[in-house]
Amino acid sequence: MKLHSFLLPLVLLSVFSLSAFAAVVDGEKNADGSLKKWHRIEVVFDGPRADEASATFRDFRLDVTFTSPSGKEYQVAGFFDADGAPAKSSATSGSKWKARFTAGEEGDWAYQASFVTGRNVAAKLTGGSGGTGPDGETGTFRVGSQDKTGKDFRVKGKLQYVGKRYLQFADGDFFIKLGANSPEVLLEYGEFDGTPGHAKDLYSPNLGDWNLSDPTWGDDKGKGIIGLVNYLSSLGVNSHYFLCMNAYGDGKEAWPWTGADNIDIYDVSKLGQWEVLFTHFDRMGLMIHFQISESENTNYLESKDGNGEFSDARKILYRELVARFGHHMAITWNIGEENQAAGSGIETPNTHSQRRAFATRIRALTPYQDHISIHNGPAGRFDDIFPQLIGFEDITGPSLQTFLTKPKRARKGSSVLSNHAEVKRWVAESEKSGHPWVVAVDEPWWGRRPDKLADTLRKEAVWGAVLAGGQMEFYAGGDDVKHIDYRKYEDCWKSVGIAAQFLNENLAGEVADMSPNDALVSGNENWAMANEGNTYLLYLKNGGEAIVDLSNAKEQQFSVHWFNPRTGEKMMKGNPGTVHGGTGRVSLGSPPSTSERDWVVLLRNTAAVAEYR
Structure with missing residues (x-):
């Protein structure tokens, strides 16, 4: 249990125990003393002595403005x-x-700090008294190579939106996301400070997956979730x-504060453990x-803090999250889960103007072109939210809640097994707008579990999304709002992971x-995507x-x-092993085995495209 020292509240004209020492630039270093490229760099300042339970966060x-060797500037939000x-x-x-911060250039960097005070100044992007x-402190540091493999x-390096259907790493590879959507209460972990309940939910089945070289915190805590x-x-x-703020939502026990109603008091040790x-x-x-809100609390901060459609409390929440975690390599900032669904109690959906x-604001805070998304809901109701956001440059893709199987009570107007068609739709419509979206099925809802969930998931959600030009995450139905033994769904994780490894190793x-372009492959239930003349999947x-x-490949x-998507068996040369284009439709033969099961075929131009990795 944490004990607050309850220092006197900070007020605008009172500053406590300022240090004259210069900032310390910290981070993992190379043998020559240089900081490592794309590794976390922390500039640590001595400033006003403060406490969580004060006006510190408002x-x-x-x-801090960082200037690269080439002269590029990055403004980075700081934190207590x-x-x-x-x-x-x-x-x-x-x-x-x-x-x-993480630096993408080797060489000598410079920084300059701005530290200002004022009532609710943290909710503003400019202004305040310096x-x-x-305030005004400057310094330099050197960045060298990095040694990870x-x-x-x-x-x-950093994964960013580059105006295409996929996010791109700094090294040039694109990223095909295939991940976990459940449980959304991942952060309701009993060994995080200030996390009520779930004291015994320590992901104990994964304790054996923790390794001696892995991190912990406090008194040897965190092994279950790291495992x-x-x-x-x-x-x-x-x-x-996962949800990082579900106050009064489904799980009700994950938030960055010291309590669900303590919206001005951030729990710095909990946030350090999240880091x-x-x-x-x-x-x-x-x-x-990051899911920053859910349907039950879409306007919770506005109701608590006032100030119209966009409260100061929400602006500060965004600042704290971006400041503490925005340096990580691969991030999705998701404005809200089931964001157009009316929740229970006092909550109402966000408006289109709020979403924008x-x-x-998130875009203004992050120094990188991170992916910013938003999630629909209820499943199947896409037109209530996405058409109004098409072409809006600060949102870089939709997070789709779809049906994976027929629910007991399908909502009016909802489509079933819509993953492939819906991803194709939003890929095409966003490209027409000139602002292509990164489209993901992030909650393929299966209503009641089919007998062979992994098969349905693999066919309809994983490869259905991928062959439409999108991505996906697996949703575990009723196990999304409680801690689970992940091995219960191992067949599903394998379906997801096999596809992720194949695609990112061979097509990145x-x-x-x-x-x-499904017209390229014969058969009503077969799908295709291609760079015609070069690569066909x-x-x-x-x-x-x-x-x-x-x-079109004369x-x-x-x-x-x-490639066998069920087992991950490495690609097998076809029979025939090569084919020639320009003659219309060409037979590639039948699968190497179990010819009635699902299979993936990859064709590459032997002259124009490098061989498989």
């Missing part, structure tokens, strides 16, 4: 961090203020979706998918040039002979490889 604003190590100490007070604490996202990340990563899963977890996400190759304003360099839902239209030769 009346002070730290921003108690004693500088609250994840371990559970401290609530101190004089440490930080800015976190001359206090670290394997699935660690720091190998690839869980290892487990998902080992299966190839590359993202996890340990999210750093492990980077290390193990998982995207961090929320996205614009070229998938953005491929477009969904086919999915045969029920096996059978593969016939592809190569009319005089080109293609290698033919088959």
Whole structure:
């Protein structure tokens, strides 16, 4: 249990125990003393001594401008961090203020701090009174190479929106997200400070997945949830979706504050422990998918704090989240789950103007082009929310709640098994607007569990979304609002992970040039996407002979490889092993085995495209 020291409240003209010491630039270093490219860099300032239970989070604003060797500037929001190590100490007070950043250029960097005060100044992007604490402080540091390998996202650098259907890493590879949507209460973990209930829910089935080299916090805490990340990563899963603010929502026990109603008092030690977890996400190759609200609390902050459609409390929430976690390599900022669904009690859906304003504020806070999304709901009701956002530049994609199987009570106007068609629709409509969306099925809702959930999931959601030009995350139905033994759904995680590994290992360099085009493959239940003349990806839902239209590939030769999406068996050379284009529809033969099951076929131009990785 944390104990607050309850220092005197900070007021605008009172500043406590300022230090004359210069800031410390901290982070993992190379042998020559340089900080590592794409690793977390922390500039730690000595500033006003403060406590969580004060006006700390409203009346002070730290921003740091970083200037790269090439002259690019990045403005980064800073934050109060108690004693500088609250994840371990559970401290609530101190004089440490930080800015976190990751640098994508090697060489000499410079920084300059702005530290201002004023009533609710943290809710503003400009203004406030300076001359206090670290205001105006400058410094330099050197960034060198980084030494990570394997699935660690720091190998690839920051993942950003680049105006295409897929997010792109700094190294040039595109990212196909195939991850976990359940449970959405991931952060209701009993070993995070200030997290009520769930004291025994420590992901104990994953304790054995924790390794000696893995992090913990406090008194050897965190092994269960860190082991869980290892487990998902080992299966190839590359993202996890969770609620970071579900006050009065489904789970009701995940929030960044010291209590559900303490919207001005951020729990700095809990947030420090979240940072340990999210750093492990980077290390193990998982995207961090923040859901910032849910249907039951869409306007909770506005009702608590007032100030019309966009409260100061919400603006500060966005600042705190981006400041503390925005440096991570792969992020989705999702404005809200089931965002157009009317919740219970006092809540009402966000308006279109709110959604735009929320996205614009997040975009203004992050120094990177992070993915900003929004989630529909109820399932199947897409037109209530997405057409009004098409072309709006600060939202870079929809987060679709769809049907995976026929529910007992299908809502009026809802489509069933709509994953492939709906992804194709929003891919096409957004491209027409000139602002292509990154489209993901993030909650394929299956109503009642089919006998073979993994088969249905694999066919309709995983490959249905992928072959439409999109991505997806698996939703575990009734197990989304409670801690689960993830191994209960291992067959589903495997279906997701096998696809993620295959696609990101073999198509990361070229998938953005491929477009969904089902007309290229024969068969009503078969799907295709292609960069015609170069690369073709086919999915045969029920096996059978593969016939592809190569009319637009005159005089080109293609290698033919088959991939088993059920087992992850490495690609097998087809029979025939090569085919020639320009002659209309060409038979690629039948699958190597179990010809009645689903299969993937990949064709590559032997002259124009590099061989498989």
